[in-house]
Amino acid sequence: MCVKVRLTHYSKLPPLGFDSAHFHNVPFDSYLVTKTLMLEQIFSYLELEDRKSVSRVCRLWAKLVFRKSNIQLALDFRAPSKLDSSESFRVLMASQRRYKHLLLYFGTKHDKSDLMLAILCKFAESLETLKLISDCTFSLRLDFFRRIVDRCQRLTTLHLQSVIFNHHKADDLRFGVLPKLERFYLKSNLLELAEVDVAKITPNITSLFIRVNYTSQRPVDFVRCFASQLTQLGICFQTADYFRQFSRLHFPRLEKFDLSSAEELVDEGEYEHEYLDLIRRLDKLKQIKLQNTVNTVVLITLTQCCLHLQDLCLNTDDLTDEHFLCFGELKCLKNLRLIKAAIDITQPEIYPVLPGVGRLTIEAVKIKNYNKFNYFLRHSFPRLVSLQLLQLFSPVRFKCDMISIYHQILNNLISLERLALHEKGKLHCEFFSAFATLIGLRELQLRFRGLGEYRYSTDMADFQVRSLLVDFRQINVGGLDTLIRIFPNLKRMEVCGASPEDVQFVRRKLPGCVVRHKRKQRIVECTNDT
Structure with a gap:
């Protein structure tokens, strides 16, 4: 193995x-x-x-x-190891490190249950986080979950994804309690086993992610057991049939809420009344993510009832003038994230000013007027510190020149300090000239599939970027040398996709820069923290 x-x-x-x-x-x-x-x-x-x-x-x-550090041990049972499997297993089982966080990632080609169980038992006493994630639905014996409950008494986070549990013996149904468990991510069939009372196993959870499927209301019943104590809830409805029952629940302590549904809840009007009643009872919310069609009635209700809202994420089809006018009522708003919407800015001067918003994320959004969008950013977000533009300029959606688009959007964002750009296409270095007016920019995150040739221009600004995170699928010494010439003042750089030799080349070129090499780098969330 x-x-x-x-x-x-x-x-x-x-x-x-x-x-x-x-x-x-x-x-x-x-x-x-x-x-x-x-x-x-x-x-x-x-x-x-x-x-x-x-x-x-x-x-x-x-x-x-490693004694007091939060290091995650991630075990991938799908890919072959460069070392002999028996030797790797022997070294791991002989380790004296007491890992607190364990991730078991597996597929369906071979059953690794016994091997995973042996590793789990090895580190069970010290584990605080356990994640079981499969790339597709995979069946495990129910005694695997029973071992988790019996041995991992220090667990505070449990993540079960794409796992089906089956029991074979009566002893498999004798479960203890996970007294310290607070965060529970449940995307499995565990609730469908009528003989297993999961609520008694996890009595103290305060953070829950759960999926409601087509066939059973047991997930809604499970949420009902903990509604009074939850501070964070993520729920995904595969069908709207059970939404009415869920909307009647009360969450007096809920601060973070993520709601999504495969079917529209308010577009047809069938569940709009229940939807609004639910929002009216969430008066302590600080963070919300709505992944549905969000009309202005929903937003008005949200702004009137959730006065402490700091983080708002909308995954919807269209954002109109009426939507943006509603944002102005959220006096505590700090972070705004807009996903998959078509934004048509017509009169940006009438939009409210949001001086508290320091972070704005635009993801897979279609912008119809870039010049007015730039004015909208400068007018409505005068203290914008972090801006993320993710998958915004795909050639399938935009036929105009990418460099011109960046110029129109990023022009004169004086307060901007952090910028993240993520695209599927190839990066042409001339687009860095769009940063000439970003005099406060210090941190840049880039994710592209390649780096084009760079034609050096003496009129380009001397960029003051100090931190650069780069995730290129293909990059060579020439590309790294290009970045060094464009950003001569770098103090910190993380590169994905370069060989160790290329990293050493950068370190020689930038002796005063801390250079990190990571095999896999995600564009991370920019924060407002200084």
Whole structure:
């Protein structure tokens, strides 16, 4: 059997709280304790690759460098390993590291249940996060889930995706409790097993993602059990048949809400009354994502009832003047994300000013008038710090020149500090000239499938970008050299798609720049944090 092992950062921990005052007048016999605490503090600031290098120095450092860090152990059972599978398994089972976060990713070609169960039992006592994800629906024995419940008592997050559980013995139905579980992502058939009372197994969850299928209302009943304690809920309806029952529930503590449906809920008017009643009861919401057709009645109700809303995401077909006028009522709004909408800006001067919005994300959106859209950005978002334009200029949707489009949209966004651009096509370096008026730009994230030739122009601005994250599918030494010439002031650079030799080339060219090489890089969410 083959297993592919990958270590990734699961989350970024704050510093360990080192205080030099603790080490004044330390007795000599506590020297080792002092040394250990100091090393742990130093190691807490290292990136993953540096931690791996440090761990090879000696056994003590290998123990300390990963002891208090949130490192995720990701095991991919689909791809063949470069090492012998038995040797890889032996090394993993001999590891003394107590991983807190485990991801098991598998397919359906071969049953790896026994191997996964052995690895799970190895790290069960220290696990706080467990994810079981299959690339398609896969069947596991129910005793696999029973082992999780019995052994992983420290779990705070459980993620089950595309997994079907079947039981074979009566003992498989004897479950304990996961007392510390708070986050539950459930995209499996677990609720369909009538003999298993999942609500008693997970009594303390406060964050839930769940899918309501065509055949059963059991997921809605499960949500009903925890409605009074949920602070975060993501629910996806494959059919609207059970939406009316769900809309009658009360969520007095809900702060984050993600609602999507395969069928329209308000377009035909059949469920509009229930939809509005549900929103009126969510007066404590701070974050909401609506993945349906959102009319102005829904937005008006949202702005009148959810006065504390800070983060709004709309995945809808059209955004009209009436929609944008509603945004002005959200006085606490900080982040706005618009997905798959057709935006026709006609009179941007009548739109409200949103001085609190610092981050704007435009994804797969069709913009009909770029000049007016630029005026809209400068008028309505005077303090815009982060802008993400994702899959905006596909050749299938736009026939005009990409460079001209960027010029029209990005012109004179004085306050912009972070910009993320994600496209499926090839990047032509001339488009960097569109950044000439972005005098405050410091961080740039790019994701393209290739880099075109660069014709250097002396009239291009001396860009002040300090941080560059690049995800190119194909990039060579010439392309890296081009980026170095365009961004001479880089202090931090992350590159995906380049060979280790290319990375060394960049490090020689930019000795004062921290260069990271990642095999897979996603365009990350820009934040307003300084």
